Amino acid sequence: MKNNSSNNLMNESLDLLNSIQKLDPPPQLFDKIMLKVEHQRLYHEKMDGKWLGIAAALLIGLMSIEMYFIVTTKQQKEKQQIVQLMGSTQNNLYNE
Amino acid sequence: MSPANFSEIVKTYQKQVYNLALHYVHSPADAEEITQDVFLKVYEKIDQFEGNSQLKTWIYRITINTCLDFLKSKRFKLFKTFFQQQQDVSESHNSYSTPIHPGIQLEHKEGLNNLLKAINRLPENQKTVIVLLKMEQLSQQEVANILNLSTKAVESLFQRAKKNLQQILTNTKEHEK
Numbered sequence: 001m002k003n004n005s006s007n008n009l010m011n012e013s014l015d016l017l018n019s020i021q022k023l024d025p026p027p028q029l030f031d032k033i034m035l036k037v038e039h040q041r042l043y044h045e046k047m048d049g050k051w052l053g054i055a056a057a058l059l060i061g062l063m064s065i066e067m068y069f070i071v072t073t074k075q076q077k078e079k080q081q082i083v084q085l086m087g088s089t090q091n092n093l094y095n096e
Numbered sequence: 097m098s099p100a101n102f103s104e105i106v107k108t109y110q111k112q113v114y115n116l117a118l119h120y121v122h123s124p125a126d127a128e129e130i131t132q133d134v135f136l137k138v139y140e141k142i143d144q145f146e147g148n149s150q151l152k153t154w155i156y157r158i159t160i161n162t163c164l165d166f167l168k169s170k171r172f173k174l175f176k177t178f179f180q181q182q183q184d185v186s187e188s189h190n191s192y193s194t195p196i197h198p199g200i201q202l203e204h205k206e207g208l209n210n211l212l213k214a215i216n217r218l219p220e221n222q223k224t225v226i227v228l229l230k231m232e233q234l235s236q237q238e239v240a241n242i243l244n245l246s247t248k249a250v251e252s253l254f255q256r257a258k259k260n261l262q263q264i265l266t267n268t269k270e271h272e273k
Contacts, residue, residue: 011258020197026128
């Protein structure tokens with residue numbers, strides 16, 4: 001009995017929550033939201049550009065390193081060939 | 097998404113989001129901040145919206161999560177202030193928890209204010225069920241869709257919330273005596 005009456009009281013209190021008025025948002029809120037979203041969009045664009053720049057720089061760096069190795073190994077091979085050639089020429093001269 | 101479509105979404109749902117945020121934080125300035133954050137999230141995640149639920153339900157879900165995160169970070173800031181400046185945390189906590197919901201009409205001011213304070217002390221999911229069922233006037237089915245629960249689970253959460261509210265209000269009355 002007591003439980004029932006307290007339950008009813010609680011229901012009545014909760015029904016009072018209906019009376020809380022819904023308010024209109026402040027008029028400048030719409031503009032603030034749109035401004036924030038635009039700001040975010042521009043930020044993402046800027047960041048995308050930044051990442052693109054970083055990726056391009058990395059690619060160029062990697063290509064330069066590769067070119068350096070290609071050139072140095074080629075030069076070493078040429079040097080070896082010259083040394084071999086000079087060695088065989090000297091041998092020939094001695095033999096003669 | 098084109099800016100025109102997005103502004104249409106903002107126009108349609110900003111009142112719903114603003115008022116739901118007000119039910120959680122009771123402060124117009126905080127509700128405004130939350131509304132801005134919610135639409136920023138909507139803008140960023142609109143591509144992930146699969147259309148399995150209504151857009152309204154999806155926006156409700158984002159708003160609830162944003163409000164709960166906001167309250168958590170507010171509590172965290174209060175504790176941080178306490179540890180940093182050795183100020184009385186209960187004082188600062190009261191200054192946050194006292195804002196009176198601006199939608200309360202004068203004749204119910206005291207009763208509703210006490211009730212809202214008690215609702216604020218409920219666990220998050222119970223508070224959300226009360227807010228959605230009683231303040232937003234949604235049906236149990238709608239609440240179930242928003243919270244991804246069955247209607248039975250919503251009903252049981254509501255009953256538990258009522259029981260806890262009763263307990264909190266009784267304790268407060270006894271404390272006041």
